[in-house]
Amino acid sequence: MKKIVVFIMVLSLLAGCQSKKLETYSNTSITSGFDTFISIQVTTESQEKFDEYFQISIDKFEELNKYFDIYHTYDGVNNLKTINDQAGIAAVEVDQSIIDMLNVAKEFYDYSDGELDITMGALLQVWHKYREEGLLYMGEGELGRVPSTEELEKAKACSGWEYIEVDDENNTVFINNPCVSLDVGGIAKGFAAEVIAKELESHGVTIGVVNAGGNTRTIGTKQDDKPWRVQIENPEGNGSTLIVERKGTASFVTSGDYQRYYIADDGNIYHHIIDPRTNFPADHFHSVTIITPNSAVADALSTTIFTLPYEEGLALITKYNEEHPDTPVSAVWLMDANHEVETNNKLVAGNYLCVYTED
Incomplete structure (x- = not known):
């Protein structure tokens, strides 16, 4: 019974x-x-x-x-602004998440030979000032200004990881040069x-999606076992898109030149992703999309690859995949249709050439 x-x-x-x-x-x-x-x-x-x-x-x-x-302070919180404000003065005790993020940023700074450099706060602040001013001018039907080469070079001199001291044991960060500052937008x-x-x-x-301002991270596999589908926006903003698919956990991050930009009085358009080699916005592509399991890696690499010529970016991805076979990286470049690239992995879509990695 x-x-x-x-x-x-x-x-x-x-x-x-x-x-x-x-x-x-x-x-x-x-x-x-x-x-x-x-x-x-x-x-x-x-x-x-x-x-x-x-x-x-x-x-x-x-x-x-x-x-x-x-940009802002908060009661009882030591943040990046606190660290920047204390540059050349004192080490700042911070939360573990700041230490973890800085360590990832340093890893990709070394990996990319300085292409991803969060110590360029002074240089990025110059462009932020001119971009905000330019956006106001555009709202009034006028054109913005362009910073001088001298101003940019002076700001760029205030950068370098040799000025950043991260103490993992005591959870402190000290910028030992008062003109250096951190900016982790990338x-x-x-x-x-x-x-x-x-x-x-x-x-x-076990099944979900986190989308933080276009930085998309999936969790697990969809119920119907179909791939996750993420759209790559057309820079012209006309509603047409490219679709990228991937099964299982993956991150999709796009860096592009068609957001956060202004038109200057020299006739050029200036966006927010700065090439550390030139001190000016990178102009190789309209967008780069990175697909890989870890979203922090995807964000770091999308910013980095956007600032590199195609051949150098592909070489960096190839090197990364050889050293990290369990977390492979895929990429999609979107550039003008007349751009010449030596690869069979490409197609023309409207006014653009879409180039992609082997997988």
Whole structure:
């Protein structure tokens, strides 16, 4: 009799499990930090459970925004602005997330021979000033100005990792040169997306998407076993897109020249991704999209590859894949259709040439 009762109980439990149908829920916040949006999608058993996951994500995004902010201070928080303000004065004790992010940034600085350089805060601040001014001028139907070569060279001289002292044991950061400052715009959102995705995974999420201002990180495989699909925007903004597909966990990050730009009085368009070789915005491509499991890596590499000629960027990706076979990197370059590239992995799409890695 006991066996029958146990058997019935097991059947009841199985029936209860089967009756729990998983649904996909999503929500977006535009006020949680990094001057962008964060969108969360999770496949789970209820709206209530999703709301819990969404709040976890928002809380972490807001926390990381405070830590990585270079413009604002917050009560009880030592952030990047604190570090910059204390340059040449004193070491600053910081949260572990800042140490982790700086270590990733240093790794890719070394890996790219200085192409990704978060110590160029002074140079990026010059361009930020002219870009903000240029945007105001454009709103009034006028053209912006271009910083002089001398101004840019002076600012670039205030950069270099030799001035950054990161103490992993005591969780402190010290900039030993008062004119040097940090700016993590080339890696921060991707790093945040990766942290949030791992946080959700630790809370049991097995299917989901974190999108932090276009830095997309997927979790697991979709219920229907179909690939995740991410759009690469047309620089002309006419609604047409390229579609990139990938099954399982992956990150998709695009760096492009068609956002955060202004038109200057010399007739040129100046965007926000600065080439450390020239001190001017990089002009090789319209966009570079990186696909790889880790979102921080994807963000760092998309910024880096955007500033490199195609051949150098491909060589860097090839080197990375040889050294990291378990976390391969794929790339898609979008450039003018008349651009000449020696590869069979290309197609013309409208006014653009799309070039992609072997896979």
